[in-house]
Amino acid sequence: MADHAHKLEILRGLVKFKSNTQKIWGVLILLSIITTVEVAFGIVKPDWGRTPLLGMKLINWIFIILTIVKAYYITWDFMHMRDETKALRRMVVWTAIFLICYLLYILLVEGGYVFDVYDQEYIKRDF
Amino acid sequence: MDNTVVSTGTEGKTWGGGNQPLKSSYGKMMMWFFIVSDALTFSGSLAAYGFSRFKFIDAWPIADEVFTHIPFYHEPAPMIYVAFMTFVLIMSSVTMVLAVDAGHELKKNKVIVYMFLTIIGGLIFVGSQAWEWATFIKGDYGAVQTKGGNILQFGEYVEKDGEQVFKRVALRDFAEAEHTDRVQHESKTGIWFTSEGSLPSFTVEEVLHGLEANTDILVRTQLINEDGEKTVLSRSESVKQIKDNGKLVVEGANLQVNEYGTPLFADFFFFITGFHGFHVFSGVVINIIIFFNVIIGTYERRKNYEMVEKVGLYWHFVDLVWVFVFTFFYLV
Numbered sequence: 063m064a065d066h067a068h069k070l071e072i073l074r075g076l077v078k079f080k081s082n083t084q085k086i087w088g089v090l091i092l093l094s095i096i097t098t099v100e101v102a103f104g105i106v107k108p109d110w111g112r113t114p115l116l117g118m119k120l121i122n123w124i125f126i127i128l129t130i131v132k133a134y135y136i137t138w139d140f141m142h143m144r145d146e147t148k149a150l151r152r153m154v155v156w157t158a159i160f161l162i163c164y165l166l167y168i169l170l171v172e173g174g175y176v177f178d179v180y181d182q183e184y185i186k187r188d189f
Numbered sequence: 190m191d192n193t194v195v196s197t198g199t200e201g202k203t204w205g206g207g208n209q210p211l212k213s214s215y216g217k218m219m220m221w222f223f224i225v226s227d228a229l230t231f232s233g234s235l236a237a238y239g240f241s242r243f244k245f246i247d248a249w250p251i252a253d254e255v256f257t258h259i260p261f262y263h264e265p266a267p268m269i270y271v272a273f274m275t276f277v278l279i280m281s282s283v284t285m286v287l288a289v290d291a292g293h294e295l296k297k298n299k300v301i302v303y304m305f306l307t308i309i310g311g312l313i314f315v316g317s318q319a320w321e322w323a324t325f326i327k328g329d330y331g332a333v334q335t336k337g338g339n340i341l342q343f344g345e346y347v348e349k350d351g352e353q354v355f356k357r358v359a360l361r362d363f364a365e366a367e368h369t370d371r372v373q374h375e376s377k378t379g380i381w382f383t384s385e386g387s388l389p390s391f392t393v394e395e396v397l398h399g400l401e402a403n404t405d406i407l408v409r410t411q412l413i414n415e416d417g418e419k420t421v422l423s424r425s426e427s428v429k430q431i432k433d434n435g436k437l438v439v440e441g442a443n444l445q446v447n448e449y450g451t452p453l454f455a456d457f458f459f460f461i462t463g464f465h466g467f468h469v470f471s472g473v474v475i476n477i478i479i480f481f482n483v484i485i486g487t488y489e490r491r492k493n494y495e496m497v498e499k500v501g502l503y504w505h506f507v508d509l510v511w512v513f514v515f516t517f518f519y520l521v
Binding site for chain 2 (some may be wrong): 083087097100104136139140146154156158161165166170172
């Protein structure tokens, strides 16, 4: 462990910490804020959140984006992905993201199609 | 056997071997690749959940009405308890990364303290998960399942802050207990290889009679209307539905029936949170092993705390998965 030089900037250099310990607490505060916002939206359920957007409710897109932001900071700062080489980072992240997007696309399109069949065609599951 | 290694003339060059392009140890790299494959397993489960949900997009249970409990507090309060669980897991991730950081600086006592806190956080989380399961299995209001497998729930309109609000009513508050001869089927009577679990507290007839006697109570179906709420039937339609289609009284949730809606919701909940809980549990066990290794000074003698870093990666991954489970089961 001779070289444990950590990169100490988050938010594209907007916040720069003095030590790694300080960065950890900073990231905790960021994650807590995001979780609080999510929970607040989950309890209040604002009316504008039901606006449909790209096949889902607007609020659901907000939840998913906030979740990905959280996942980014957990991976980059808690798992030290920020300090790994570019090659290792891409092997792990790109592989996973590509396969997950592919799987989600196929299954969700299929699920929506099955719904339409029950909804509009002559096949019923409930008598 | 004297010379199987052929000199290739690449010694000392890039292809001669011995260099580490990823600047990462074997163990850490393999932990990363294990995490990728485990992430794909979880994505497969969550994508299947998404498939089922899109298939029943107009009739999926609303999570805020399912997970409303807090220990020792009896008013419905959605989100609060699961937010607490999320925070506990993020906190234990923080103590884990602090342990890794202390390990880099070879501070044994700090590593011990932070590892201990991480283990406690993990145990609190698994305990909360078990409590959440127990509450979900027990159920709270009860419902009637129709011949088509749909769930009919009960409630009445009450005045709250000058507005008419639909308030759920539990079966036990209106169903009329009658004398019946319905006995539990055991394998010793009749077909030897079948038996049934415990009977629900009421029969469909008792629920129907209770519904007829209490004129305020209405039936709510699974279907979600434009306001994002479940459809409430008129009084006459309510009685007709129970009379014509009611087949089974359902209390709580298990792998076959679910009083909150489609049984698939319960199946995926048990499978995905169970698989995640199993990961947390095994993470705690691995953490405990490493914790004792730290105490007896294994890594101190090695002058290298990389094992702490490797279990740390696994522990953070468990937190990472929870972030997604939290979103897709409780928020979306």
